[in-house]
Amino acid sequence: MITSARPLVIAHRGASGYRPEHTRSAYELAFALGADAVEPDIVASKDGVLVLRHENEISGTTDVAKRSEFVSRKTTKVIDGVSLTGWFTEDFTWAELATLRATERIPAVRQASSSFDGHEGILRLVDLLDIIDAATMSARRPLVLVAEIKHPTYFESIGLPLDELFADAVRGWATPDNLIVECFEQSVLTKIRARGIPGRLVFLAEAKGAPADLVASSGGKARSYADHLTPAGLSRLAAEVDGVSVSRKLLLKLDLTKNAVGVTDLVTRAHAAGLIVFCWTLRAENKFLAKNNRVRGEVFAYGNWRREFELLYSSGVDGVFADQPDLALAARPAAPLPAVVLPNEGETSAKGRASR
Structure with missing residues (x-):
């Protein structure tokens, strides 16, 4: 059984x-700044290689749109009910993807980061495992992979089952202590556990909408994310997964003028159900902060990030995702919090595990 006295900074x-996100320098810098864990988004290439990109549509995070040899690959697809036009990882082999260069996804906000555009290629999941191993040796402390599986129902529909590909990639590397797997679709988490992969499972929940796997199977009758976060929904989740990871919008209590005035009771309710709780995403720029935590200036200027981060920590959350991990560490409570039980695969939580 694993315990954590302070929230994880992911x-x-x-x-x-x-x-630029998902680059080697982004991951290596994260560990150099003291992060406890890193979180990649995982999609697949045409030949079944798992690559690290925010989405399978890659025109916003690579130079693919400027590459004349790939102009014919531009297309329109419907991914989880959303029509997207661009270039998609599943239409390229890994050898082709490896020729692309990474770019900053939000250059208007991250101008300094965009100065690194074109300096690096994109990574495979196996590359990140090597980075984590090296960082673990250097830091002399356990470091964690928090792997987000993206669009698994869609990828399975085109013959690229991400649960199988992921299990093959991490088998022999993953342990109960170094791996957390998360997804907005609970079904893929169940499949990964059934394949014997150790680690903890975390269900991602948006502030609105419904999971794509449930929409695919039930259409308009699909249970919403909101339903998953009711007392009954949390109890159902606790029978099958180890935690939930929610948008910061679900933890911050805002007044009518969009000022942050407190936190909701979601963490307390999830803990009562036997679940750990993560929150995403902590960002320091004005653009991403509650109205009363912004300062005068441009959207890319840093606002009162410390006040907002500390407010989110006060909810009792067990881990936070942060774009600036050093700032999340700086705001993390100095005094140890009560130990939080993080159940290993095969163990039971406070409620609802007997049937698993």
């Missing part, structure tokens, strides 16, 4: 506030 796509 570098969101690496130190993505400082370098």
